[in-house]
Amino acid sequence: MGERWPPACWLAVAIAMVVFLQAAAVLGRGEESDDGALLDPRELEKFVDELPDMPRLRGYAVTDGGALIAGNLTIGMYDTTWKFHRDLPATRVFAYGTSKETATVPGPTIEAMRGVPTHVTWANHLHAPHPFLPWDDSLTTAAPPGGGVPTVVHLHGGVQHSSSDGHSLAWFTSGLAATGPLFSLSPPPYTYPNRQPPGNLWYHDHAMGLTRVNILAGLMGAYRVASPAEEASLNLPAGDALDRNLVLFDRDFRADGALYMNRTGNNPGVHPHWQPEYFGAVLVVNGKAWPYLRVRRRRYRFRILNASNARFFRLRLSAAGAGLRFAHVASDSVYLPRPVSTRAFLLAPSEIADVVVDFAETAAGSALLTDDAPAPYPGDPGERVETVPVMKFLIEDEDAEPDTSSVPAALMPHYPRPDAREAAATRRVTMYEYTRNGTDEPTHLYLNARSYMDPVTETPREGTSEVWDVINLTDDNHPLHLHLALFAVLGQRSLRRVDEFRDCMKRRDDADACGMEQHLAGGRRHVVPRQERGWKNVFKMRPSAVTRILVRFKPLSPDDGESRFPFDVTTGPGYVYHCHILDHEDNEMMRPMKIVR
Ligand SMILES: *[C@@H]1O[C@H](CO)[C@@H](O)[C@H](O)[C@H]1NC(C)=O
Ligand SMILES: *[C@@H]1O[C@H](CO)[C@@H](O)[C@H](O)[C@H]1NC(C)=O
């Protein structure tokens, strides 16, 4: 495929849109009406549900001779119910699982092994005529001609061929009755080579215009890549009981337990249902509202994923008034060279913090994980932000078994460190927010002044690195995510006289002509937190600032010897980069990316 999609793709998109617009009028947009009382979250007693450990699925198999071979999983998407709290009626959800009875929110944790492929057949069993939460056909959106729930799975942080990457236009409905214009997998399964450093990934729905809705309905889960040869000597807390995933998100509920999403758009003249950011008042960890976990007075490892649509979390852990430390051992998808100790950290949507906590630091009987980030983030200057609980740890003493785990001074120094000198090109990505129709409410968000459906403009060469200057001209902190490529943050600096610069950019979309360097000169430099200085796949793009990142279009391997991916990266539907506030991603804050040779 060249730089443009073949005409057939565009035609398919156009036909699908037209058919969909007709279908939508008939189907309506979800079942619940806007009335129906909202649940007052204060009515839910906190810390009454135990934190679940999601089912774990092995992404590999072991032969009789002890060799590791490719694993073959079938994971379905089911229209089912889930209990979010002891006192809430069961809630209708879309959930991943190996059967309808065992499907969970979040879905099963997939445990893959470095270098051993995992094949997953993702089966859409969602027979509903349409998603049950409000969606908005005034956005560019997946559009099955006969109805159904379009889904496609993206393994976030995964290095895989683009036909297994979950391109937003590669969606499919139940029984493959309808497929998106870039659906190319025939037959399934998806293949994840796992030829990447050990680390923390997650899988989630990525259907065009529906990502925020499908994830809100429950379609997300954790995925780990392990590498025993590299990890065993670290001696971190290990094993199912001591090494836990915590998947955090926020939701609103109605009194009858139904998930609530406001179906009145902020700018309904343009988008009847789309709202720019979803925030819920109930904090949910591993599918339970404000759960508790019994722990022993020793070290634990928590891989904390922010799976909120738009909420940032600033997390602290306190016991008897004193803060416990987090020892960060990894970020999104790669171990850090050395651990970084913090007492609080900020987690943007889709960011992952991999931390070790030592409950022996306190003599107290419990510890509380809390969040005090404003929503939306960063909030107004001087805004008073409430500290809210996330979950509680009940620390027990009975077990006298000594803690032999540790947090070593060096973790994985054998992976190459970011080096800006290797960049072969510089690219600019500008984030714009537009308002229309005489209101101050946003109507759409563009990257580089282009819509998602405009022809691809980012065509990096395989085997190279590039510097990207990400210019944020909106009022929000947008977590940027690239598929396939890891990146490292080189620096972040505020723009001076940003209004003048923004006005010029909105007219010309040309950072040089608008004097970006002059606007940056003397601008405030922002310190990148130490635990975020390694390779990442999401980073927070500060408003009114330019964030410079080094993007790597080649695999990350210990000896840095590989410049080619273990598959043909130039074929298939291609990749995307986008804002990971799902409500923004669904409204054009996403662009295609084709890798060339
Ligand atoms: C999984 O599928 C692959 C490819 O079809 C095959 O080579 C492998 O043996 C299968 N693994 C198991 C455990 O059946
Ligand atoms: C839903 O959104 C509309 C438009 O922003 C707002 O006027 C209304 O108060 C919201 N409803 C609730 C229950 O928050």
Ligand SMILES: *[C@@H]1O[C@H](CO)[C@@H](O)[C@H](O)[C@H]1NC(C)=O
């Ligand atoms: C502007 O908003 C009004 C009222 O909400 C609506 O009737 C009109 O169609 C909108 N115009 C455009 C161009 O969207």
Ligand SMILES: *[C@@H]1O[C@H](CO)[C@@H](O)[C@H](O)[C@H]1NC(C)=O
């Ligand atoms: C989760 O991510 C969202 C979106 O980036 C962000 O607003 C929220 O603060 C994050 N929450 C945490 C706990 O980091």
Ligand SMILES: *[C@@H]1O[C@H](CO)[C@@H](O)[C@H](O)[C@H]1NC(C)=O
């Ligand atoms: C983007 O810029 C706006 C102002 O132009 C700012 O308010 C917002 O916080 C920025 N977002 C990030 C992630 O820096």
Ligand SMILES: [Cu+2]
């Ligand atoms: Cu993603």
